[in-house]
Amino acid sequence: MSKPTLLILAAGMASRYGSLKQIDAFGPHGETIIDYSIYDAIKAGFGKVVFIIREEFLEKMQGVFDEKLRGKIDVDYAFQSYDLTPFGIDRLIERAKPWGTAHAVMSAKDKVNEPFCVINADDFYGTDSFVKMANFLTTDVADDKMALMGFQVGNTMSDYGYVSRGVCEVDADGHMASVTERTNIYYVNDDQGAKKIVYEEDGVQHDLDPETRVSMNFWGFTPKIFTVAESMFSEFVEKNADNPKSEFFIPSVPDYMVKHGMADFRVIPTSSKWFGVTYKEDKAIVQESISKLVAEGAYPEKLF
Template sequence: MNNIFERNLIHGNKTKVRTPFSAVYLAAGLSSRFGYRIKCLQEVGRLGETLLELSIRQLTKYGLSDIIIVVSRSTYPKVHLVAGDAFQGVPITYCFQETPNHRKKPLGTVHALLCAKDVIDKAFIVLNGDTLYGEHAICNMVQHIQSNEIPCMPGYRLEDVLPREGKVNRAIVNTEHNWLVNIVEHYDISMEDIQNGLYTGNELTSMNIFAFRPDVFSYMENKLRVWLEQNRHEPSKEYILSTMLNDLYPETGKRTRVFETGNVPLELTNPEDFGYVKNNLDLVGF
């Protein structure tokens, strides 16, 4: 009998053994917009499931071997209370991201991911616990892991990732023949900007979900070391994964595959998003 993490995937008449992969959830932050509550633990499911539980459930059907959750000392007790040490038989490991005393904010998502590097020994997907990325996007991520086309990431249409009301920042993804050229942060975008012609709405955006192999860690460590030297007295600036990816190809020759997804992701950014997420779970396959 196959190991439970090497399940068979049927494509037409072909049977493909699923390669085990890890999921790394970034859950070290407290949201000031949510009254310093933990967004991934908001109960949006029809049976009271949290965002984190729903997200993990989408991954378990694709050969997920283990879960790593990056937490802080503040978020760990409540996250552990909900997630425990295993989810549907998949083991969970917790890693801690510490914030230096002189800083107002954590060091960013590159640092958060590096906090888990010692427990990652296979291809992995890193993602936010407060976002439901959708069945189509998750399936494509796993297929890219199988085909060795990683690093990789889904690109979501801008129109599909803007709130119905209000403004948000979004990372616009520029590509060439489905390879990443760069990711550029755009600030205070609204639906009105599309209506006024500032954007078409078809621009691709990053929602902070990526797939890597462990060999990326040495590069990340070097980049973070340089960044820390340049920003040693900076209390709030963060070094994030999208910034790191912008340098990866020019400096190493390793390209990032970007695939378009038809999913409309569900994300908790503001408190008023709660009702929309709870009432539109069908958009992401629930």
């Protein structure tokens, strides 16, 4: 079986962060969060990385990544845009931003022909996640057998505001029964003043157990996902043409496949503590966390 590909979602404008966090410096020699993901992916056995970006980011991204990755892993780029014709939709819809993470994945359909993993550019997942996913993608994956890395929601929170997570229902065999994108998860204080996690829906708060498994957009797919997503996307666009804030999220596609008997999704458990940058205030925490990992010998001081 060919080496799996790493697909990195890096087209976001980082409105809550305030700058292009995909290329912001976090490591001791100016390393980006993406650098650590790619380092872990190379060690785990991935053979190619595809960055999904806006076309206007291309020169900047190439300047940051191409030279240092040359000879270490194959590199390619795919563009997420407002043009819907590649997906069989012949109409122009005015929007302030593209159509979400599943739309971003679809944008790479001509770049990937092998099993692949999807991750976010601004999330630090840790070595354990890449090793487990690479093993799955080289030994177990099939068109009816895919996976997601299941983080505990309590290990994925920000102290500075709300986060979005795919909240999973997991059956007794470790397979995903459903996954629902929750876009407003945050901390509140309970009656005793202790922090607890809630998600908000239609103005109502719902408690969320800290051990609940959530998706951090760390998915293991085959190219079949492109076909399924594209068939769903046409209907989504038709229903949401007049809603400029609507987004076609990745979890909606696996959830559809599970509920229609098209595929099983294994929830691969990890106890890794996620960290990432949603807000500018998160940067110092990420830098401190990376410095600690370097001091402990988990990563070399200079990656590439």
